[in-house]
Amino acid sequence: MATYSTNEFKSGLKIMLDGDPYAIVENEFVKPGKGQAFNRVKVRNLKTGRTIERTFKSGDTAEGADVVDVELQYLYNDGEYWHFMDPQSYEQLTADAATVGDAAKWLKDEAICQVTLWNGVPLSVTPPIFVIMTIVETDPGLRGDTSGGGGKPATLETGAVVRVPLFVQSGEVIKVDTRTGDYVSRVKD
Amino acid sequence: MEAAAWRPAADWATLRLRAELLRRIRAFFAARGVLEVETPLLSAAAITDSHLSSFATVYSGPGPRHGQTLYLHTSPEFPMKRLLAAGSGCIYQIARVFRDGEAGRRHSPEFTLLEWYRVGFDHHRLMDEVAELATALLADRRLLAKPERLSYRQAFQRHLSLDPHRATVAELTVCAERQGVSIPPGMPAEDVDPWLDLLLTQRIEPHLGQGRLTFLYDYPASQAALARLRREDPPVGERFELYLDGVELANGFHELGDAVEQRSRFEAENAARRAQGLPVMPLDEHLLAALAVGLPDCAGVALGFDRLVMLAAGKTALAETLAFPFEQA
Numbered sequence: 001m002a003t004y005s006t007n008e009f010k011s012g013l014k015i016m017l018d019g020d021p022y023a024i025v026e027n028e029f030v031k032p033g034k035g036q037a038f039n040r041v042k043v044r045n046l047k048t049g050r051t052i053e054r055t056f057k058s059g060d061t062a063e064g065a066d067v068v069d070v071e072l073q074y075l076y077n078d079g080e081y082w083h084f085m086d087p088q089s090y091e092q093l094t095a096d097a098a099t100v101g102d103a104a105k106w107l108k109d110e111a112i113c114q115v116t117l118w119n120g121v122p123l124s125v126t127p128p129i130f131v132i133m134t135i136v137e138t139d140p141g142l143r144g145d146t147s148g149g150g151g152k153p154a155t156l157e158t159g160a161v162v163r164v165p166l167f168v169q170s171g172e173v174i175k176v177d178t179r180t181g182d183y184v185s186r187v188k189d
Numbered sequence: 190m191e192a193a194a195w196r197p198a199a200d201w202a203t204l205r206l207r208a209e210l211l212r213r214i215r216a217f218f219a220a221r222g223v224l225e226v227e228t229p230l231l232s233a234a235a236i237t238d239s240h241l242s243s244f245a246t247v248y249s250g251p252g253p254r255h256g257q258t259l260y261l262h263t264s265p266e267f268p269m270k271r272l273l274a275a276g277s278g279c280i281y282q283i284a285r286v287f288r289d290g291e292a293g294r295r296h297s298p299e300f301t302l303l304e305w306y307r308v309g310f311d312h313h314r315l316m317d318e319v320a321e322l323a324t325a326l327l328a329d330r331r332l333l334a335k336p337e338r339l340s341y342r343q344a345f346q347r348h349l350s351l352d353p354h355r356a357t358v359a360e361l362t363v364c365a366e367r368q369g370v371s372i373p374p375g376m377p378a379e380d381v382d383p384w385l386d387l388l389l390t391q392r393i394e395p396h397l398g399q400g401r402l403t404f405l406y407d408y409p410a411s412q413a414a415l416a417r418l419r420r421e422d423p424p425v426g427e428r429f430e431l432y433l434d435g436v437e438l439a440n441g442f443h444e445l446g447d448a449v450e451q452r453s454r455f456e457a458e459n460a461a462r463r464a465q466g467l468p469v470m471p472l473d474e475h476l477l478a479a480l481a482v483g484l485p486d487c488a489g490v491a492l493g494f495d496r497l498v499m500l501a502a503g504k505t506a507l508a509e510t511l512a513f514p515f516e517q518a
Contacts, residue, residue: 007290029293032394033430033440034414035240035386037291038373055371055387058290 002064006039006056014065021046021065021118046123067118074111095122103127105160106178127178132187133157134173197512203502210326217322223279228268234473235260237458242289261287264491265304267476273306274479281305294506297515301494308487312427312443315488316404323402330501334401341408348393353385354409354423368392382411398432405430416442433500441490448480
């Protein structure tokens with residue numbers, strides 16, 4: 001893997017620190033007028049999501065991390081692992097619960113997800129921004145109330161719970177924004 | 190880059206403020222009988238300080254300098270001292286200067302320095318004048334308390350309970366760890382200065398110049414640069430820096446006038462360059478010849494004009510004060 005000089009640091013660059021892959025969030029050049037220059041860098045651990053601060057002497061180098069984002073199709077969950085497939089090569093990859101994290105509740109068969117790979121192994125999973133899901137359970141609510149105000153919880157087929165307007169009923173299909181977990185609209189068959 | 194990259198980065202109010210501050214600086218020095226001068230930006234000699242990197246270019250002739258490598262100055266200090274040795278009296282210059290490898294929110298590879306020299310002043314008297322100028326330029330835009338003066342040692346004692354003139358690398362390492370400072374890989378085991386720089390930039394500078402001008406003065410002898418040393422135990426360099434809002438604004442010296450001492454510092458810096466694999470720089474023999482004849486007792490200071498504009502305008506990045514920042518040049 002390539003090494004990067006502090007002169008090449010910029011946000012988004014993936015580097016290795018203490019054996020973990022990190023993404024640079026912010027890079028600041030700090031230099032006293034007559035002394036040693038430093039790069040003060042905010043980095044996000046791509047395994048844990050935690051952001052920390054690190055300092056480098058300007059001109060020093062860091063090893064690049066072999067981290068890439070790929071689009072994979074979700075296949076199924078066997079109870080322990082989530083299985084994905086590369087739609088081009090048909091190569092299959094598995095990810096554990098820690099890797100899938102919160103994305104699990106948005107994963108439905110055949111969804112195309114963005115999977116971050118580190119040395120070819122899944123590091124994190126980002127679900128599609130919008131998913132279409134069937135409501136399996138919600139209180140009947142008030143017929144005729146179409147104001148959309150208030151809302152009520154609804155359980156979706158994957159177990160995810162979202163707030164929906166009162167007029168939306170069990171068995172209906174809805175569109176949800178996975179970035180916020182917000183209801184977007186009803187989907188007519 | 191956006192479609193409008195040809196447009197100025199700074200807003201018109203800031204560009205008008207730049208012009209206004211330049212006007213007031215010139216009026217300030219005119220009223221005090223300090224002469225404005227201009228000296229070459231391109232020079233056959235260059236600064237030897239291993240922390241500064243000069244842009245180099247080659248002159249293609251005609252004339253005796255045909256084929257010679259010339260360097261863009263990092264400050265107008267050397268030729269201004271030649272003027273002083275030749276009897277100019279007090280002088281100032283507003284100059285574009287160039288430093289390779291320096292870019293960031295508060296750094297630009299090309300920037301404007303206001304540099305001035307006062308004959309008969311020591312560094313304390315010059316600090317008085319720097320405070321007067323900065324106050325005159327900022328008073329109508331910023332509410333500032335009375336300026337504060339802190340020795341380098343006092344600053345370390347106040348913020349880190351440590352004597353910077355006596356601390357060892359081991360003690361500085363323990364201090365950095367206790368302070369939760371991220372220690373860069375490859376810090377030297379035998380040289381205290383990078384450790385002092387690390388602690389200063391990470392844990393002291395943010396406290397300096399809060400609501401007032403703060404002067405830091407009397408630096409470790411190893412960081413004296415072009416300042417004269419005062420024989421104390423341990424000796425200190427008669428150097429100062431000015432801070433406002435945690436931002437370093439100016440660096441000044443009670444100027445070293447000893448040609449022999451100056452040559453040995455240049456040579457030591459070039460030796461450090463060689464050891465670090467950096468190019469060795471040609472010494473400014475004109476400066477050394479001028480010092481040998483005699484530099485009048487004087488103090489000098491260089492003030493980062495763009496940073497001053499930034500703080501006066503309430504901006505946080507140099508790019509917001511420049512018509513066309515480096516990336517758009």
